[in-house]
Amino acid sequence: MNIELKDIHFSYGSVKALDGVDLSIGEGACGLLGPNGAGKSTLLRILLGFLRPDRGEGRILGRDILHDQFAIRRLVGYMPEDDCLIPGLDAVAFTAYFGELSGMPRQEAMKRAHDVLFYVGLGEARYRLLETYSAGMKQRIKLAQALVHDPKLLFLDEPTSNLDPQGRSEVLELIKDISSRKDIQVLISSHILSDIEFTCSNVVILNKGRIAAQGEIQALKQVDYSLYEMRIKGEAETFIRALRESGCRVEETEEGLLKVYMPPDLRRDGLFRIAARENIQIRHFVQSRTSLEDLFAKTVGVD
Ligand SMILES: Nc1ncnc2c1ncn2[C@@H]1O[C@H](COP(=O)(O)OP(=O)(O)OP(=O)(O)O)[C@@H](O)[C@H]1O
Ligand SMILES: [Mg+2]
Structure with a gap:
């Protein structure tokens, strides 16, 4: 596994942002899908070692997220959700500066800066001051600084936010091109299913700080889940x-209702058997059918 997390919890004061996240991501571009406030950015910051989890552990490319942060930062490129631009710098100086920050010698950083700026489509504008950049150009320069040190993994936090349809599809094409390269793996957060389907083969759906589903998008979409809602003692x-x-897949609502999405191979009796084994009394039980599309829609909101 390239990314693995076990039982990650994180709170900002009294706000619980991640509530027991278990995650396994292998090869291939992966989407991190979830509505606003789901915990996507927090999860990325924990993977990068910017935030320390209250509980849990994890590894990225074999490195421990709690102890090998510097090694991880060298291997990972990060495009944050917010602006990280430095006014007064042109694109070349800015991108080279990030190259140097990740340990490249100045000359090499400068050379790479030119290359990646051409790659993201900012070749012509590379000597312009960043404050004159349009929204679409800002997303591209953020992508360039994340790529400059040739990372093995690229974390993109909402790379299509603030873009018009044209800018959005250009950035998506660029991401698709990056993720089609064998030597780099992309993890993209978004609240838009179609963006993730366009760029990724795998997905992790995050909702209210918990994983609602994860796996290959095609496989997940074919499964018809039975949804059971229950209250237990x-x-x-x-x-x-x-x-x-x-x-x-299990979700627990704030009112203590359990929503259980059951795959087809586990039958209803199976569920009751598990309850009996674990000494659980089922008090309220309602069944409905749902597909992954519904699960997406319910978790993420329809776009
Ligand atoms: N610095 C902070 N201080 C307090 N609460 C925070 C802070 N950052 C995030 N939160 C809260 O933590 C939860 C998860 O936030 P996070 O930013 O990780 O979600 P997200 O999925 O990235 O959302 P978005 O799509 O809006 O970017 C939210 O309830 C949010 O309000
Ligand atoms: Mg976010």
Whole structure:
């Protein structure tokens, strides 16, 4: 696995942003899909070692996220959600500066800056001051600084935000081109399913700080899940863990309602057997059918 997280929890004061995230990402471009406030940016910052999780552990390309932050930053390029531009600099100086920050010698950083600026389509504008850049150009320069040190992994946080349809599709094409290269793997956060489908083969759906689904997009889309809503009496945490081990996706609402998305190979009896084994009393039980499209729509909101 290239990225692996176990039981990650993180709160900003009293705001719980990540609530027990388990994640495994192998080869191939991966989308991190979730509505506003789902915890996408927090998750990326934890992967980069900018934030320390309250609980849990993880590895990126074999490096420990808690202890090998410097090695990780050399291997990872990061395009933040917010502006990270420095006014008064032109694109070449800015991009080369980020190259130097990640440990490249000045000359090499300068040479690479020119190359990546041409690659992202800013060749002509590379000596212009950054404050004169349009929104689309700003996204491209943010992409250039993330690429300058030739990372193995590229984390893009909402790379299409603030763009008009034309700018959006240009940036998506560029990302697709980057992710088609064998030597770099892309992780893209977005709240738009179609952006992720266009650029990625895999997806992790995050909702309210928890993983709602993860895997290959095509495979996930073919599965018809049965959705059961239930209330239980007993040790919810062990029950939820047992359900997840059997391939279910489980969400717990604030009102204590469990939503269990069950794959077709596990039958309803299976669910009751797990409940009996874990000493769980099922008090309220309602079934409905749902597809992954519905799951996407429900978790992410329709775009
Ligand atoms: N610096 C902070 N201080 C307090 N709460 C924060 C801070 N940053 C994020 N949060 C809260 O943590 C939760 C997760 O936020 P996060 O920014 O990770 O979500 P996101 O999925 O990136 O959302 P968006 O799509 O809006 O960028 C939200 O409830 C948010 O309000
Ligand atoms: Mg965010």
